[in-house]
Amino acid sequence: MSEELVRLSKVMSQRGLCSRREADVWIEKGWVYVDGNLINELGYKIHPSQQIEISKKAIHEQNQLITVLINKPIGYVSGQAEEGYIPAIKLITLENYWTENNPKFDGKFNFLKGLAPCGRLDIDSTGLLVLSQDGRVAKNLIGENSQIEKEYLVRYEGHITGEKLSLLNFGLSLDGQQLKPATVTILNDDQLMFKLKEGKKRQIRRMCELVDLKVVGLKRVRIGHIKLGQLPLGKWRFLTSLETF
Numbered sequence: 001m002s003e004e005l006v007r008l009s010k011v012m013s014q015r016g017l018c019s020r021r022e023a024d025v026w027i028e029k030g031w032v033y034v035d036g037n038l039i040n041e042l043g044y045k046i047h048p049s050q051q052i053e054i055s056k057k058a059i060h061e062q063n064q065l066i067t068v069l070i071n072k073p074i075g076y077v078s079g080q081a082e083e084g085y086i087p088a089i090k091l092i093t094l095e096n097y098w099t100e101n102n103p104k105f106d107g108k109f110n111f112l113k114g115l116a117p118c119g120r121l122d123i124d125s126t127g128l129l130v131l132s133q134d135g136r137v138a139k140n141l142i143g144e145n146s147q148i149e150k151e152y153l154v155r156y157e158g159h160i161t162g163e164k165l166s167l168l169n170f171g172l173s174l175d176g177q178q179l180k181p182a183t184v185t186i187l188n189d190d191q192l193m194f195k196l197k198e199g200k201k202r203q204i205r206r207m208c209e210l211v212d213l214k215v216v217g218l219k220r221v222r223i224g225h226i227k228l229g230q231l232p233l234g235k236w237r238f239l240t241s242l243e244t245f
Contacts, residue, residue, distance in 0.1 A: 005045035019135020067132040067239035098235040127220035155217035164211040
């Protein structure tokens with residue numbers, strides 16, 4: 001049985017070459033080759049096993065894409081402004097730039113328009129938030145098949161038991177779906193550590209509610225290999241070329 005034809009942009013995204021939006025741009029610019037043949041037709045379909053090459057111009061453009069890390073305070077939303085609250089991207093100012101272990105910054109903010117949040121962090125939570133121009137970063141962090149682990153420090157009120165801890169690790173459901181296995185450990189009398197590979201809306205708070213625990217503080221301290229580290233609250237920095245999730 002022959003392979004079903006699939007849009008070139010979709011195959012490029014599935015292979016992690018770029019996002020589908022970026023693929024369409026590259027195709028229009030004449031930067032994509034299939035089995036050695038230049039393809040510049042949007043919507044062009046190929047067999048999923050065909051060879052795809054991208055030009056050096058596309059690779060150079062991709063290397064210029066910016067990813068930013070923010071230590072988000074309470075009161076800021078991850079994405080678009082809502083209910084009068086301020087989006088976290090507004091924190092990206094020259095005054096809030098953290099220079100320690102980061103390159104000098106010329107103060108040009110021409111990259112802001114293309115930045116999009118790669119995952120959510122609740123308005124009443126703090127910690128590591130990623131915004132990027134690079135569709136590969138978003139796909140890696142929040143794509144359907146993402147295996148990137150996120151780590152959170154969670155302060156709670158209530159009584160933790162072995163049974164509750166076991167349920168938090170695996171055994172709870174949200175929105176009619178069983179949650180993936182998590183790693184939840186007790187740090188002290190009022191603090192837990194959560195390590196998750198999924199990110200449903202307000203997931204940790206809702207998980208805790210299901211076992212009669214109330215979250216009173218939540219901070220994300222790691223996404224994959226990238227740690228919040230010493231980045232101060234409300235400050236931001238660039239992801240460097242030496243760092244990967």
